Amino acid sequence: MKPLRAAAIIPVLLLVAFPLVSTPLSAQASRSGAEVAAYAVNGTTGAPLGGFGAGAVKFDANTGTFAAMLRPPADAYDFERLKHAGFALFTQRDGKVATVGTLKARQVDGKPDDDAIWPLHRVNFGSTAGIAVRMTAFAPFDRRDPGRMSLPYAFYEFTLVNEGATAAEAALALRLDVGNAAVHAVPGKGFRSRAWSVYAAAEGKPAVISAGGEAGFLARGLASDEGAGGVTGTAVKVRLASGETRRVRFVLAWYEDSDPERSWYLGQHRDSSTVADAGLAHFGALRANAGELVDRMRASNLPDWLKNQTLNTLANLSTNSMYKKDGRVAFAEGQWTCFGTMDQMWHARQIMGQLLPFFAWEELKYWARTQMKNGQIHHDTNKMDVGADRALRSVMVDWDDTEHADYRDIARWVDLNAGFIVSAYETYEATGDRAQFEAIWPNVKRAAQRILDQVEQYGSKQYPYTFDHSENSYDAGGDPNPFNASLSAVAYKLMTRLATEQGEAALAARYQTAYDTVVASFRARYLNEAGFRLGKHSEGYFGGQWLALTMKLGEIWPAADHDFVLARLNDYYQPYYRGLGYADGTYDEWTPYIVTHYGGLLLNSRRAGEWAALQKDAYQRQYLDRNHVFNHPLNILPLVKTPVPVATEIRSKKQYISLPALWRNYYDIVGYHRDARSKALWLKPIVLPEMNGRMTEALYASPDGYGTVSVTTGGQHGQDKELLFKPDAPVEVRTLHLADDFGDDVSVTVNGRKLPVRRTGSGYAKELAVDWHGTVDASGLKVTVSGSPGAAPPPPPAKSTRPAPVDSKSLARIDPYKPVQASKAGKSAGTSVEVDTTGRSYVSSINNFDWLQFSRVDFGAGGATSFTATVMGAVPGAGIEVVLDDVAGDAIGSLVVPAGAEGKAWTTVSTPVKRVTGVHNVFLRFHGSSQDSLMNLDRVSFGAAPAAAGGGATGR
Structure with a gap:
């Protein structure tokens, strides 16, 4: 191995546990903070950190070990322990050496002091011999540069603080076992091999960077030059004056090309070393990106549980994403090893369009080019005719493979076509990118026509445009027909709008007729005691109404029908009293669906208390057992009777594709919605009961950038609002849409000027429309709305006499x-x-x-x-x-x-x-x-x- 020279930058070392005497963690002291923050997601086996479609690694702060999933996605290959991988610490003060062979998080009340909140993982390692050590690890999250976001690397920034009265030396090493690979030392950076590289740097004054075998690090703070392969690491050694703080950076890069088409990065880089170089070059920018998302999300007064639950669904960007060498983009379903799964992914694609529109458009392009010749959108985009082997299923079909086999016959699946239309519309509305939309508009029209064809083939004669023999996402039982009918109503409404915009009047008229017909037929068939049959997955029967409200399309069915449905669902599910129900968990209902379909209906009809009981129960089932934080299946998890504060499960193969659908509820609460085409802006925040009438700096993301919404409420029913909308980048607005919970009198002022108000919509979609033309910059837009109170919010529901679902433990x-x-x-x-x-x-x-x-x-x-x-x-x-x-x-x-x-x-x-x-x-x-x-x-x-x-x- 080539010897390294002293360098003026500070990276980290890749090493294994060192067999020398080290300071026990129990002796690591004090000034590094006495308590773990209440909001921290501690005790997991690590946030999955890695590029989009490039694999990921996890650092288990409790054990000081690593796990890696190098061949995405996790449901095909999953995470495995990395041999001998970990961090080590060397300190020397006044001639005395103190070391830690494997750095682990400081323990507080038997739990590790860390915080895994994607795309960050913060760890407090405590203090050794007066050197306090903290780490912020992060994934390459980049909203502006998809290339930088799609490389196989993870990042680790250490902060070293000399708390002692005298100067000291400190060194950090990152080590792992590279097997029999040829390893090369790179002066001033670290080590490289084809499969693994660890490069390091330090801010400020010069540091000594060494690379090689582990021998000698705990004695001298330097990696040895000897050896080839095996346990290898990169070490950074710095000197700190009393009270001084130094920062050390590590880039862990990998390269996995057993399938030369697996990942986009394989067409961009020759081995892991060039990836590590890119990581060092962009370290600061990527660190800022990850920190901005987490810190600003957490800066609001929204409940910590909601912020953590929502933000960590983005772990799917590391665990479930696929970005092939030729540009194909898809997400793995998780749990079942289907890829794409339009029925599940359209629920989650809303946040993709807002946060990472490049990938949203690229994924839609792939769906469009694999659309069947008869217009049917596929369920999945991987090869499903290879048996049960998950690894064999990880091959995605080629561009333009329109007739490939799905996991089952999907000819009757209406929701796949509706979901494609919904996603195309939402991404177009969010971005205003007409060129991207025009490219897939023919496919959107064919998907819509396919729904009409399915109406002819599987529809009801008695109730036109509803279905008798259709199928959809609910492949595990229950009646799929009501969901298909209500979702098709949304698709028809969208097609009417899009066709009108495209100047295709005849097409618009066709879908307006379809919309009017299905709305009337659905009401006659289902919105009565005899027709609305409660049972498995009945939470989805009114899914179209929820979707129309959350997409700001107006209500489809009137408030009286909405209330009827919620009364029926409450009688069956009882979320206000039972949460998700099913104490021992179940696959009979699905967490992402019930929390959005049903929870969204509650949120959009002034029933935030009922929604909170439902979604917070989902949060507690996941987070009280830390093993589920990054491994949540589609199922409803069991109630956690004995909390599991420290996880041992490193796998993420169950992490489900539709979990980011929870962002839809988050956006409903924050109240931000914008049509980039018409420049219409909705500001309709929902202040939750626990927020004491105020929302402060609630973060939203849009293709234009981040921004915040703040509101103070007043009045008898909280109808009066002082709103402050603050986008980071200038945003053009032509019409403001505000919540209308008022009686006869209402007044709106914008930036101190009273403006005329139009009252639009009906039922739970009533709005105040204000024509205000202008550009809002970072100084914000202040809107004051006041007036006489309208109807009071609905009261809490009555407790049902229906028995709770049977716990299987009571069965014979x-x-x-x-x-x-x-x-x-x-x-x-x-x-x-x-x-x-x-x-x-x-x-x-x-x-x-x-x-x-x-x-x-x-x-x-x-x-x-x-x-x-x-x-x-x-x-x-x-x-x-x-x-x-x-x-x-x-x-x-x-x-x-x-x-x-x-x-x-x-x-x-x-x-x-x-x-x-x-x-x-x-x-x-x-x-x-x-x-x-x-x-x-x-x-x-x-x-x-x-x-x-x-x-x-x-x-x-």
């Missing part, structure tokens, strides 16, 4: 050693039950990703080691995975079912499973390459371990 136990009819499964997703001529009931219509759940299966103390299934008519490659307790969990066994001879005979097949004991919920998860039914399933059983034969579910 199942003996797995006796055959169990598959049709007796307690829960199922997507399957059907049929009865043959002999009276035998069996499960049919089994498609890819469908599942069955058997609750409270008692394997006893001896346990089971095999699984047996009786099947018929399996298609080639169809299989069953056996999973415990979580439908997205790891399989304990799997089998490939032999192909059946035209479904004429039942066949019994068996497979070994990992030994399982005790009581569990057992899931059978189905997979296969065919879009048709994979098999029929008659019965299942488990085989006892040899020593437990005949043990059954007894003696417990």
